[in-house]
Amino acid sequence: MFPTFDLPGAAADARIVVAMSGGVDSSVVACLAAETGAEVIGVTLQLYDHGEAVARSGTCCAGQDIYDAKTVCDRLGIAHYVLDYESRFREGVIDKFADDYAAGRTPIPCSQCNQGVKFVDLLAFARELGATCLATGHYVRRVVGEDGKPQLWKGRDPRRDQSYFLYGTTLDQLDFLRFPLGDLPKDEVRKLAEKAGLEVANKPDSQDICFVPDGDYARLVKKLRPETEAPGDIVGLDGAVLGQHRGTVHYTIGQRRGLEIGGQAEPLYVVRIDAATRQVVVGPKAALAVAGARIEDINWIGEEQLLVETKVRSLAPPVPARLGQGAVRFEAPQFGVAPGQSAVFYDGDRLLGGGTIAATEPATLEPA
Structure with a gap:
């Protein structure tokens, strides 16, 4: 087209x-x-x-x-x-x-x-x-519905689709925007x-967050919020101290590398970061399983729906979920879900809306 x-x-x-x-x-x-x-x-x-x-x-x-x-x-x-x-x-x-x-x-x-x-x-x-x-x-599509109102759809090329980052667009804005x-x-x-003879035809695409072109997020955060560089304890799910860290800024939920704690029976991952106590809480991969999440600041572009497909990371595939009372429950436990990320809702290729994950609900997995 x-x-x-x-x-x-x-x-x-x-x-x-x-x-x-x-x-x-x-x-x-x-x-x-x-x-x-x-x-x-x-x-x-x-x-x-x-x-x-x-x-x-x-x-x-x-x-x-x-x-x-x-x-x-x-x-x-x-x-x-x-x-x-x-x-x-x-x-x-x-x-x-x-x-x-x-x-x-x-x-x-x-x-x-x-x-x-x-x-x-x-x-x-x-x-x-x-x-x-x-x-x-942006690689997204603006489609006018049968009611004459604009809708926001995924980009035709799934490798380039950027709809995940545009869930906060309002209908008034969408009426004025073109993609x-x-x-x-x-x-x-x-x-x-x-x-067209444009000199930028072969210019490389940027791969990182625009204001951190070298990918070193920790360096920027430490400069702006020096308190994130303070050392603290790495603790297990039971609260036992397993080691020391060099600042919570160096860790994110789901991280495995860089923990520098040996002698464990199975690989450990960052499960939670407690900024108040400067603790990095770690546990087995099963402890990362999430059954649902509380969502704040939800913006709807399309009509509200109870059953939706939900993306919790830009590169993750949408998964079936149920919405209700400001929370989303996944049909199956999900991994790599963290507060601060966006939860974006779809009906097929159509973007319905989304919000920010405020808190997650742990899932209980059956033993393998």
């Missing part, structure tokens, strides 16, 4: 604002928008942390990325704006990320960024410009970039 912007009237009368990161995805979106004959404006968010570039993905850019976005806009003959959102990004995303880690949770900053800087601030700026819509390079790449595989997007 060829990309479409689903404009409400003639393209010549429309103004499309494109969120541009300097990467191949958003650059192709800008190119496709220009081909419609509409007026197109590229907008890049410049996000810095204390004067240092912190981003290289999404619409979070600095340095070379801003140059690449401007180069694409110049080639297409469209206007390009750069907005400095340092304070907003630091307060709404980076500080919250550090606070969650300090509290022993496992945060999903990409979801927070989409719910704040990208789909609130950037969208508001696009509306100030009198835009018809705001287009992004023209949702039906395309990544290799086709690169071919479109090459055909």
Whole structure:
């Protein structure tokens, strides 16, 4: 299916604002928008942390990325704006990320960024410009239902689908947003970039959280929340001290490597992190099994349903679950579920909504 912007009237009368990161995805979106004959404006968010570039993905850019976005806009003959959102990004995303880690949770900053800087601030700026819509390079699909209301669906290519990070999108935002790449595989997007002669056609994709491009989350958190570096006890499920750790910042739920405690009858995993007592609680893999979870700040894009498919990690497959009274119960015990992560609900390929995991309910597994 060829990309479409689903404009409400003639393209010549429309103004499309494109969120541009300097990467191949958003650059192709800008190119496709220009081909419609509409007026197109590229907008890049410049996000810095204390004067240092912190981003290289999404619409979070600095340095070379801003140059690449401007180069694409110049080639297409469209206007390009750069907005400095340092304070907003630091307060709404980076500080919250550090606070969650300090509290022993496992945060999903990409979801927070989409719910704040990208789909609130950037969208508001696009509306100030009198835009018809705001287009992004996300691999998701916007589908208009039989009732005329927009719906959010998984990207056609399951390897690129980004719907997990967009559960916080509101219907009002979705009415204004466009995702023209949702039906395309990544290799086709690169071919479109090459055909258009865009210099970013072969630019590598970012693999890490945008403000931690080297993947060293602990270093950032220790800088912002030094208390997370304080040593403490590694304890078993019975409370017995098994060893010492060098700061809770170095551990996440489900972690096995780096515990440095030997002489155990079976492999041990991080089961819980108690920030108040600085204890890292470990146990066998069976202790990671979760029967359900309490969900907070639930946002519904589609209608509320009792039986849903639920994703608790971006790369995990959806699993059957039942919703009720702000909690989700899985049809079968799940592993790798931690407070701070997102629980995202689907009906097939359609995204219904989601929320943040506040607490988990242990499952009791039958002995093997």
